[in-house]
Every structure is written in C-alpha cells, then in structure tokens.
Amino acid sequence: MNPSISPSTGNIGLHVCCAPCLSGTLETLRAGEGIPAPGELFFFNPNIHPLIEFRRRVKALRIYLERNRLESEIDDEYGLESWLAAMVADGGLPRNRRDRCRRCYLLRLSRAAERFKARGREAFTTTLLASREQSRELILDAGREVADRFDLEFLTADFSRARPAESELKGIYRQQYCGCVFSEAERYRHTGKHLYPPPGARANGAG
Numbered sequence: 001m002n003p004s005i006s007p008s009t010g011n012i013g014l015h016v017c018c019a020p021c022l023s024g025t026l027e028t029l030r031a032g033e034g035i036p037a038p039g040e041l042f043f044f045n046p047n048i049h050p051l052i053e054f055r056r057r058v059k060a061l062r063i064y065l066e067r068n069r070l071e072s073e074i075d076d077e078y079g080l081e082s083w084l085a086a087m088v089a090d091g092g093l094p095r096n097r098r099d100r101c102r103r104c105y106l107l108r109l110s111r112a113a114e115r116f117k118a119r120g121r122e123a124f125t126t127t128l129l130a131s132r133e134q135s136r137e138l139i140l141d142a143g144r145e146v147a148d149r150f151d152l153e154f155l156t157a158d159f160s161r162a163r164p165a166e167s168e169l170k171g172i173y174r175q176q177y178c179g180c181v182f183s184e185a186e187r188y189r190h191t192g193k194h195l196y197p198p199p200g201a202r203a204n205g206a207g
Contacts, residue, residue: 012155013116013124014038015109016072017045017179018057019064019172021127023164026068028130031162039121041065041072044111046079046086047104048179054078060173073115083107083180100182101135105142113150123153130159133178 016022022041029037043061048054058076065072086107087093087100094100109126116124124147128139140156147154177187192199 011120011122012036012038013112013119013121014041015112015124015126015128016041016043016061017108017126017128017131018175019060020164020169020174021130021159022061022064023168024130024162025127025159027162027164027168028157028159038125039071040116040119041070042112042115043072043074043076044108044115045179046077046083047108049080049083049181049184051078051080053175053179056173057175057179063172064169075111097182098135098138100180102138102142104180105139106146109142109146110149113146113152117150117152121152123147123155125155125157127159129157132160136160 014022014025043058045054045057048057058074061074083104086103089103094103105128112126113124126139126143128134129136136158140154143154143156146152177183
C-alpha cells in the first residue's frame, strides 16, 4: 500500500504548524495527488516563542481559516513551560540541534495523534512536511514513531512541491524562523539587525 495514502478517504487528521504551510499543503491536495482531504485540522505548537510571535501565528491561522471554512481546533495556550519541560526531559537539554528538533516534533505530533485517535481518525499527517526549512527525515521518523504508539497510520506525502498563490496568503503574517528560541537565534545570528552601533560604524570613524 502506498504509505502516502490513507485507507479511508477523509478519515485523517492534519496537524497544522502555521497558515503558510497549511496553504501549501492544501494546494498539494487540490492538485489531485491521490491523497485524501483532511477530516479536521489541529494546531498545537508550544515551540513558538516569544508570546507575541505565538499570537501573530495564531492570528494568521484564524484569518486563513475565516477564508477557508475547515473543521479545526486551535490550541491557543502559550506553551513555553511545557515545551521547555519536554526539551530538558531525559537527561537535560540536548546541545545538538537535530536532537532538539526530534524532541520538538515528538511533542507536537504526539499531542495531535492523541487527539485524532480519541476522535476516531485512522490516519494523520502534518503541514510540517510542506516546509522546505524543516528536516523531512526527522519529521517522518517522529511521525512513524508516534503513529505506532497510537495505532494510527502516518501519511508521508511531500507537501513541499506545491506553492500557494500569493492571493491565498494576502495580508497574512509569514514567519521568519521555525518557532523556538534556538531557530530565532540561528535566523538572525549573522545579521546586524538592532546592533548598536551599527556594523561598520566604528570603522567609518563613528564613536
């Protein structure tokens, strides 16, 4: 059986990481890839920090869902403490980015799978597979591990191939980093944004 196709069309749950990735995922589904449309969406991402960034992404998703009527639930509780607890479990905070990401994927997908199983879904997947910035390998490994634990099927479709039309995301916030403080630091580490004095100022005689 093709692992990207659910045995029961429409009886799948879709974990949503953000509005842009959801839009790309739905564009793939509309393209007729033989993948069933999701029965419901669930946003659970305690990795997103700081608080205002989390609110921006929740707001963006709500706006998107107002335009696209889909059955959905948004967990809008800011999850700083639960995310940190998951990161330091099993012996402390991993120094390796790969290990941190794996723990993060497991946390988010486990909560989604638990919900979908309770609601009678047979399979699930995630819009994380639409991002070209994420590790597809790690997401697939985490998804399969979680699926085995909850006796579900994890759909391994590649949602990154389709790009949504600009009109789909008009006026919707698009984040600049994955979500956690580590990814934020990596995103801006090599920029001069908000440095004072600005880079080059001393070399030019300032100060």
